[in-house]
Amino acid sequence: MLSFESVGMRYANGTVALDSVSLALPRGQFCVVLGSSGAGKSTLLRMVNGLVRPTSGRVSVQGVPVSPASLARLRPRIGMVHQQFNLVTRASVAANVLSGALPVLPAWRALLMRYPRELRERACALLEEVGLQPEHLHRRVSELSGGQQQRVGLARAFMLNPPLLLADEPVASLDPRISAQVLALMRQQAGERGTTVLCSLHQVELARAYADRIVALRHGRVMFDGPPADFGPAAAAALYAAAPASPAGAPPAPAMPAHSLAPVEQG
Template sequence: MGLEALSPFCIPLLYSFKIGVSMATPILRIRNLTVIYPGVHPVKALDNVSLDIYPGEFVVVAGVSGSGKSTLLRAINRLAENDHARIEGEIYFDGVNVLKASRRQLRELRSHIGFIFQEYNVVERLPVLTNTLVGSLAHVGLLRSLLGRFPREQIERARQALVRVGIPQPRHGDRAARLSGGQKQRVGIARALMQKPKLILADEPVASLDPITANVVMNIFKKINEDEGITTIINLHDPVLTFKYGKRIIGLKGGRIIYDKPISAINRETFEEDIYGTGDSGD
């Protein structure tokens, strides 16, 4: 019960022990973010959330389903607007106010944020290579892209990205429908890599995969973060994976941040009780 004191409005801490990570300016700055899904019974999915994410961080957002994890990620690139969500507050990505961005600015912003979905969101009928090339659309001329004539170098990059996530060359021409779930998610990651992202947002990327494949995919994220220093935020509901891969863990419950700590500072048992427990201590 002592945790209760910590939970409300936990202000993000600066982690000075993170070596090699620039502390100067956060890449993502969220202030008082509230997201409401209107309707007959409006749902407040996020309630006054504030966060700073610094370049190179590897953040896991933990919480049960319905805690607001997806909404948080989908608010950052305003995908939540597809579900008619009302987003209030401030989000700064790389110094740009996301919520005030025009359509054109939004597209530009999105092109720097790689988004990875739980259901992979590949176009089943298109070949693997084209699914990957889709990641470069924002920077390929409109006519070229409509005709499907991608620049040579982009094709080369797509092939490299695919090989890097573990899809060998002979499979690049296959239809995405023929891939297994784990392979589809690899294509999803390759698609994000094509964007040369400054930030990767992954919404439950391994929830539909078996435990072994889930670890393989999580290792890909880890490696990308370590090799290239791409800031990564991953939503996970599985506590085992959360503790295995997370470096900084943000706990969400009922749309509020109840935890924001480096992994070393977290007491695993009380954390699980607080995040996943059914006790009514949170309310």
């Protein structure tokens, strides 16, 4: 479904965001990417929808390499859930959900916001599925709580029933109880559709609770790749440990290889 083949990203100033990352996500997998700020999580996700182009390697969706030439064809297959919701707060809930169908609409319909009946019916059904009532349809998004807004974002992401969903820190601005509800809903909706999910998080316990697979990034390298049950306290401590200071002029310490994070023995 989704593959990263020796993907690297080096910026013009020499900063390495990703260093030879190779991953393959099968259909229907809920994969969580963990790591501290600057680890490369967002860069990895942004490569999938073409917002960042790798300086080495290749990203493919359903066997199609992500490139400027393929983006128009691939974007309807990729849903997106954002950290800050990325909604038009002055617009209605219905308008925000329907905007998820814009990639497949003719330009005139998009400009006039003239959505076909079947799309309007789908938007209503999706809102119900994510736990919002019909009376929410015509409310401004700005009137909703954070948790409700992310439910709107989730409904929008599923408007075209994409086989792949990207979620970039989708619960970072929510409290723990609402975060758990949103992730449970995301997992449920994706599971019912067979959707592959690539979700970046910083909360280890949420990753353990909802992921099928955890990929841990540190300084742009994969430190761990495996089931949540194997990502124990030692792995988490190693992932978020402060990097030791390097002598002046010395290169930064290399990231630990994935195999060095052995599972914690269960007592």
